[in-house]
Amino acid sequence: MASDAEDFGSQMKDIDYHAFPDQHGRFGAYGGTFVAETLIAPLEELTEAYTRLRDDPDFQREFDDDLKHYVGRPSPIYHARRLSERIGGAQILLKREDLNHTGAHKINNTVGQALVARAMGKRRIIAETGAGQHGVATATVCARFGMQCVVYMGAVDIERQKINVHRMKLLGAEVVPVTSGSRTLKDALNEALRDWVTNVAGTFYIIGTVAGPHPYPMMVRDFNAVVGREARAQMLERYGRLPDVLTACVGGGSNAIGLFHAFLNDREVRIVGAEAAGEGLASGRHAASLAAGRPGVLHGNRTYVLCDDDGQIVETHSLSAGLDYPGVGPEHAFLKDSGRAEYVGVSDDEALAAFHLLCETEGILPALESSHAVAQAIKLARGMPEDGLILCNLSGRGDKDVHTIAQREGLPL
Amino acid sequence: MNRIDRRFDEVLSRGRTALVPFVTAGDPLPQATVAVMHALVEAGADLIELGVPFSDPMADGPVIQHADERALRRHVGIADILGWVREFRERDTDTPIVLMGYLNPIETHGIECFACEAVAAGVDGALVVDCPIEEGATLQPLRDAGLRRILLVAPTTSDARLAHAIEAGEGYLYYVSFAGITGAARLSAVDIAQRVSGLRARARVPVAVGFGIKDAEGAKAVAAFSDAVVIGSALVEALAGAATHDDACRRAREFLAPIRAALGED
Ligand SMILES: Cc1ncc(COP(=O)(O)O)c(C=O)c1O
Numbered sequence: 001m002a003s004d005a006e007d008f009g010s011q012m013k014d015i016d017y018h019a020f021p022d023q024h025g026r027f028g029a030y031g032g033t034f035v036a037e038t039l040i041a042p043l044e045e046l047t048e049a050y051t052r053l054r055d056d057p058d059f060q061r062e063f064d065d066d067l068k069h070y071v072g073r074p075s076p077i078y079h080a081r082r083l084s085e086r087i088g089g090a091q092i093l094l095k096r097e098d099l100n101h102t103g104a105h106k107i108n109n110t111v112g113q114a115l116v117a118r119a120m121g122k123r124r125i126i127a128e129t130g131a132g133q134h135g136v137a138t139a140t141v142c143a144r145f146g147m148q149c150v151v152y153m154g155a156v157d158i159e160r161q162k163i164n165v166h167r168m169k170l171l172g173a174e175v176v177p178v179t180s181g182s183r184t185l186k187d188a189l190n191e192a193l194r195d196w197v198t199n200v201a202g203t204f205y206i207i208g209t210v211a212g213p214h215p216y217p218m219m220v221r222d223f224n225a226v227v228g229r230e231a232r233a234q235m236l237e238r239y240g241r242l243p244d245v246l247t248a249c250v251g252g253g254s255n256a257i258g259l260f261h262a263f264l265n266d267r268e269v270r271i272v273g274a275e276a277a278g279e280g281l282a283s284g285r286h287a288a289s290l291a292a293g294r295p296g297v298l299h300g301n302r303t304y305v306l307c308d309d310d311g312q313i314v315e316t317h318s319l320s321a322g323l324d325y326p327g328v329g330p331e332h333a334f335l336k337d338s339g340r341a342e343y344v345g346v347s348d349d350e351a352l353a354a355f356h357l358l359c360e361t362e363g364i365l366p367a368l369e370s371s372h373a374v375a376q377a378i379k380l381a382r383g384m385p386e387d388g389l390i391l392c393n394l395s396g397r398g399d400k401d402v403h404t405i406a407q408r409e410g411l412p413l
Numbered sequence: 414m415n416r417i418d419r420r421f422d423e424v425l426s427r428g429r430t431a432l433v434p435f436v437t438a439g440d441p442l443p444q445a446t447v448a449v450m451h452a453l454v455e456a457g458a459d460l461i462e463l464g465v466p467f468s469d470p471m472a473d474g475p476v477i478q479h480a481d482e483r484a485l486r487r488h489v490g491i492a493d494i495l496g497w498v499r500e501f502r503e504r505d506t507d508t509p510i511v512l513m514g515y516l517n518p519i520e521t522h523g524i525e526c527f528a529c530e531a532v533a534a535g536v537d538g539a540l541v542v543d544c545p546i547e548e549g550a551t552l553q554p555l556r557d558a559g560l561r562r563i564l565l566v567a568p569t570t571s572d573a574r575l576a577h578a579i580e581a582g583e584g585y586l587y588y589v590s591f592a593g594i595t596g597a598a599r600l601s602a603v604d605i606a607q608r609v610s611g612l613r614a615r616a617r618v619p620v621a622v623g624f625g626i627k628d629a630e631g632a633k634a635v636a637a638f639s640d641a642v643v644i645g646s647a648l649v650e651a652l653a654g655a656a657t658h659d660d661a662c663r664r665a666r667e668f669l670a671p672i673r674a675a676l677g678e679d
Pocket residue numbers: 104105106130131132133134208209210249250251252253254255256321322323367369370395396397
């Protein structure tokens with residue numbers, strides 16, 4: 001008789017990774033709809049609307065058109081030659097999501113969700129934000145569609161992402177500071193859910209990552225999956241083959257799943273997600289839910305979470321606000337358990353070193369979040385031959401982080 | 414027979430409306446929880462909902478959020494709470510106790526383990542806020558152990574789901590009086606009367622109404638068309654800041670007694 005492990009292994013070989021989630025929003029054991037009763041109806045309404053729009057050629061055409069002419073897609077794949085030479089190993093290729101309008105992958109999702117909101121006749125948009133990139137991307141599409149925009153942001157994050165707070169205000173959004181709990185992204189998400197439950201009828205909640213209850217992990221993934229679809233075609237066209245490895249940073253996991261999804265059934269492509277190890281996994285001051293957490297339930301879905309032995313969600317730490325989240329999208333939890341993807345921690349110091357190296361060698365100033373992916377690409381490149389190809393998702397640009405970095409390095413602005 | 418079912422049989426057969434106070438376990442003072450529970454019973458509580466604090470109570474307003482935060486600063490956990498229930502049962506074997514909270518602390522404790530320990534301690538039911546009917550399989554161990562699974566019904570609940578809730582609900586159905594978070598000031602008895610009456614006519618178990626009931630007047634208005642009135646945030650707010658154990662008990666009695674009087678004494 002085959003052991004359980006062998007059974008599981010052979011099952012994994014046959015998995016069609018594009019078949020998830022199931023109709024209940026489950027990715028294997030993860031995902032689902034863990035919310036209070038009042039939110040079930042608006043979630044069902046959203047699932048129904050989105051399921052219809054997903055198969056609507058007019059909707060898809062408008063989305064593609066906006067991605068091309070408003071976001072500026074396709075984003076290029078850039079061969080970071082000097083960086084690769086400096087490292088001495090595999091070639092590092094960057095998927096340039098930092099070149100999108102508003103400077104990160106987040107806009108792919110907000111353009112998509114704003115179109116869904118409009119189709120559903122909702123005129124008031126709410127969002128949560130950590131680094132402020134999703135808040136800016138939401139405020140941007142709201143301005144474009146003439147919708148009211150309210151962004152919840154942890155008081156701690158408001159302090160460390162001042163530029164983005166101001167950008168949101170310039171775009172006409174109201175930024176509401178959240179002072180409950182740890183005053184970061186997770187608390188902003190709680191507060192946005194509370195707003196939604198209070199204003200269900202006319203409000204559309206644009207979640208900024210592949211977390212939350214069904215259908216969000218699926219919908220946000222679908223809107224970001226353009227990243228991997230483009231990248232896969234660009235690789236075949238320019239290099240005549242797929243990359244050996246993919247890397248992306250993982251906060252909630254939207255840029256990562258965006259890149260990974262198109263490659264999930266290409267078993268020869270190794271997939272590595274970089275979580276924020278903060279001051280080190282052993283220090284306890286990190287945000288690596290997959291690498292160091294355990295299965296639990298947070299913000300409407302079952303996934304890996306960072307919690308204590310009483311089940312209380314713990315405060316996380318990362319130099320980058322966008323990765324400072326104690327949960328992670330349920331699809332990543334599933335990919336981890338199935339062995340299809342690996343998730344590793346990258347520390348603040350490693351990310352910062354990668355940030356500087358990319359600035360110096362390529363003239364590209366990456367977001368601190370994205371710097372985690374670059375650091376992971378660098379680590380992997382060292383152990384690979386020169387004809388190896390690593391495709392790294394450069395999820396955003398670092399202008400918003402200049403202040404944080406100056407402060408950290410003792411250079412007052 | 415489960416204490417919840419027995420208590421509702423008694424209360425309803427006398428033509429009364431049940432009074433259900435909610436307090437966050439461990440707040441305002443961990444050592445006062447058992448005494449506060451007894452004080453609530455003395456002041457006329459028919460059933461007690463005991464909140465299990467959680468770091469991310471997404472369905473709760475600021476009052477209960479802060480109560481949870483205060484309790485967690487004192488490291489109140491499930492083991493403490495079950496200990497208090499056990500202690501409460503030394504003097505009160507009749508008043509039903511329902512634990513109300515979120516899934517993650519219960520799962521982390523171990524759901525089977527939690528179910529057995531809760532029953533052994535004298536808990537009668539569980540209301541897991543973020544576990545709707547669809548995810549109900551998760552809570553099967555609670556039912557297997559003999560706990561009543563209390564379900565929420567909201568103004569947004571569709572007719573199809575309502576039928577499902579009526580089928581699956583045990584103990585009592587908890588009707589959320591408005592779309593919002595706990596403690597908001599949006600209660601309108603007039604608006605919900607018809608819907609609650611309709612639900613009551615179809616339900617197999619009593620229907621309790623909660624969210625936004627703050628005082629005797631609100632309780633009385635809701636009692637006209639419901640089987641039970643739940644009062645949470647207003648009570649938690651009244652207890653907050655109690656400096657001593659006796660102060661907390663006095664506040665609990667003074668808060669609840671007028672509401673009991675408005676609903677009719679025994
Ligand atoms: C540039 C950038 N990358 C990554 C992230 C992390 O989010 P996710 O893991 O959903 O991609 C953020 C979040 O704010 C971001 O701004």
